[in-house]
Amino acid sequence: MKKILILALAMLSITCKTKEANTELTEKKPNVLIIFPDQLRRYSAGFWSEDGFKEHVVGKPDPVITPTIDKLAKNGVVFTQAISNYPLCSPYRGMLLSGMYPEQSGIWNNCREGRDDSLNDDMKTITDLFFESGYNTSYFGKCHWLKTEPLFDENGNYVGTEEAPGGHYVNTYDTYVPAGPGRHSIEYFYQSLKDAHYNPHIYSSDSNTIEGKKDGQLHLPKIYSPKNEADKIVSYLKNNNAERDSEKPFFMIWSLNPPHNPWDDKNTDMDALRKHYDTDKYPSNKDLVVRENASLNVANHYVRNYFANVTSTDTYIGIVIDELERMGVLDNTIVIFTSDHGEMLGSHGLEGKNEIELESVAVPFIVHWPKGLKANINDILMSVPDVLPTTMGLAGIASKIPATVQGTNFAPLLKDPLNSTIKKPEGVLLMLGNSRGIVTNRYTLCLEENKKQWDKRKGTALAKKFIYDNQEDPYQLNKINLEDLPEVAEKLLIQLGKQLKHANDPWYKEKKYSDVIPYPSN
Numbered sequence: 102m103k104k105i106l107i108l109a110l111a112m113l114s115i116t117c118k119t120k121e122a123n124t125e126l127t128e129k130k131p132n133v134l135i136i137f138p139d140q141l142r143r144y145s146a147g148f149w150s151e152d153g154f155k156e157h158v159v160g161k162p163d164p165v166i167t168p169t170i171d172k173l174a175k176n177g178v179v180f181t182q183a184i185s186n187y188p189l190c191s192p193y194r195g196m197l198l199s200g201m202y203p204e205q206s207g208i209w210n211n212c213r214e215g216r217d218d219s220l221n222d223d224m225k226t227i228t229d230l231f232f233e234s235g236y237n238t239s240y241f242g243k244c245h246w247l248k249t250e251p252l253f254d255e256n257g258n259y260v261g262t263e264e265a266p267g268g269h270y271v272n273t274y275d276t277y278v279p280a281g282p283g284r285h286s287i288e289y290f291y292q293s294l295k296d297a298h299y300n301p302h303i304y305s306s307d308s309n310t311i312e313g314k315k316d317g318q319l320h321l322p323k324i325y326s327p328k329n330e331a332d333k334i335v336s337y338l339k340n341n342n343a344e345r346d347s348e349k350p351f352f353m354i355w356s357l358n359p360p361h362n363p364w365d366d367k368n369t370d371m372d373a374l375r376k377h378y379d380t381d382k383y384p385s386n387k388d389l390v391v392r393e394n395a396s397l398n399v400a401n402h403y404v405r406n407y408f409a410n411v412t413s414t415d416t417y418i419g420i421v422i423d424e425l426e427r428m429g430v431l432d433n434t435i436v437i438f439t440s441d442h443g444e445m446l447g448s449h450g451l452e453g454k455n456e457i458e459l460e461s462v463a464v465p466f467i468v469h470w471p472k473g474l475k476a477n478i479n480d481i482l483m484s485v486p487d488v489l490p491t492t493m494g495l496a497g498i499a500s501k502i503p504a505t506v507q508g509t510n511f512a513p514l515l516k517d518p519l520n521s522t523i524k525k526p527e528g529v530l531l532m533l534g535n536s537r538g539i540v541t542n543r544y545t546l547c548l549e550e551n552k553k554q555w556d557k558r559k560g561t562a563l564a565k566k567f568i569y570d571n572q573e574d575p576y577q578l579n580k581i582n583l584e585d586l587p588e589v590a591e592k593l594l595i596q597l598g599k600q601l602k603h604a605n606d607p608w609y610k611e612k613k614y615s616d617v618i619p620y621p622s623n
């Protein structure tokens with residue numbers, strides 16, 4: 102009798118274990134969709150002007166119309182303090198893809214003709230890791246992570262050699278990413294390059310999308326790039342031409358070029374401009390350029406075009422989100438909405454990015470995943486190397502995060518804020534060609550060398566050392582000397598030393614300016 106009971110218990114235990122294993126295998130993992138328009142500043146979204154959100158804005162939000170982003174924000178987790186550590190196209194992409202800082206990703210500057218910056222082949226990127234975890238991987242839009250070389254014929258077709266018929270560049274900056282290690286396990290590839298919103302230069306692994314051309318042959322559809330990409334993504338999702346294995350979850354990155362420049366009528370969806378930002382709605386640009394540190398003279402020539410590009414980008418993202426909803430998979434798709442950096446839009450008399458100030462480093466970050474995360478507002482200082490481990494953590498594949506990854510997996514903190522042992526970071530590292538700094542929930546610290554950003558010579562001394570109090574001075578109008586805020590300065594400098602060590606930054610390796618930065622001793 103006893104033996105039978107033991108046998109029965111043993112069998113029950115086996116059945117339970119098998120059931121558990123089967124559940125793990127058969128329960129479909131969430132899909133993942135990372136969307137990042139280029140150069141979209143944190144506060145260029147409509148929801149920031151609404152109750153519940155406007156209290157979290159540093160300064161004033163832009164008067165811009167973005168119904169899709171608003172919907173994602175209201176049903177997702179909105180990060181109020183997300184930061185782009187190095188606010189520039191290629192260094193951002195290196196960190197996003199690798200979960201590591203530039204010294205490890207291989208990208209310290211924008212990839213362009215005459216520069217060696219290029220994503221390292223011999224490491225696993227987020228696309229490799231999701232592919233290995235059983236996902237269909239796809240990439241749509243701007244890449245900008247590969248060294249630019251003259252490997253094209255005069256028509257822009259990739260020939261892979263500088264000898265004739267090669268010897269031509271396809272573009273000064275971004276270049277085609279050929280099939281192979283540089284593509285990092287992206288199975289379905291649809292690349293748009295060139296900063297020309299109505300004339301994207303397309304290369305694709307799917308000949309159906311490029312009029313029967315092969316991967317590497319240039320295709321010029323002459324369609325507004327977000328619209329063109331949205332159409333291709335919808336087709337991929339519908340799987341009309343067996344683009345993917347519908348049994349598998351998908352991992353997709355969509356990197357849109359607008360609202361990146363050019364900002365002229367030729368490169369703008371003029372219907373969006375006339376409908377939302379024309380002089381009948383805003384007689385003066387003053388009503389559009391609302392931040393108190395902004396020079397209207399600087400922003401005048403492009404503010405309407407910038408906002409129109411934001412709004413039309415939002416429209417085409419909406420087409421993809423609607424398709425996911427129609428398919429019934431939106432609730433179990435982890436949609437991450439962010440940007441590679443912001444846009445100065447006249448603040449501090451500047452346009453563009455690659456500045457230490459908030460308009461340049463503050464980025465949107467929204468995680469929309471109704472099945473897994475409750476809508477919430479979160480002040481975690483989320484920065485770029487954290488995106489890879491956090492996304493893997495949310496998708497339930499944290500065990501596959503490589504030990505070399507330098508970012509933090511914040512998924513436990515997002516899933517169970519009260520019981521997680523993960524600590525919120527006190528500050529995150531900032532870097533530019535001639536500067537290093539720290540941003541916390543309150544302050545920005547900046548140490549700037551005695552050279553211009555793009556000067557290849559090494560800096561030999563610190564020319565500027567200052568702190569912004571982003572709470573008391575939300576527009577960063579007042580640079581505070583370190584001596585005038587000694588206790589705060591000390592804490593920020595300790596942070597900086599630790600972070601530079603963690604990033605394996607050249608400043609740490611050379612113990613640069615160690616009279617100012619207290620580097621950890623081991």
Ligand code: CA
Nearest residue numbers: 139140190441
């Ligand atoms: Ca960019």
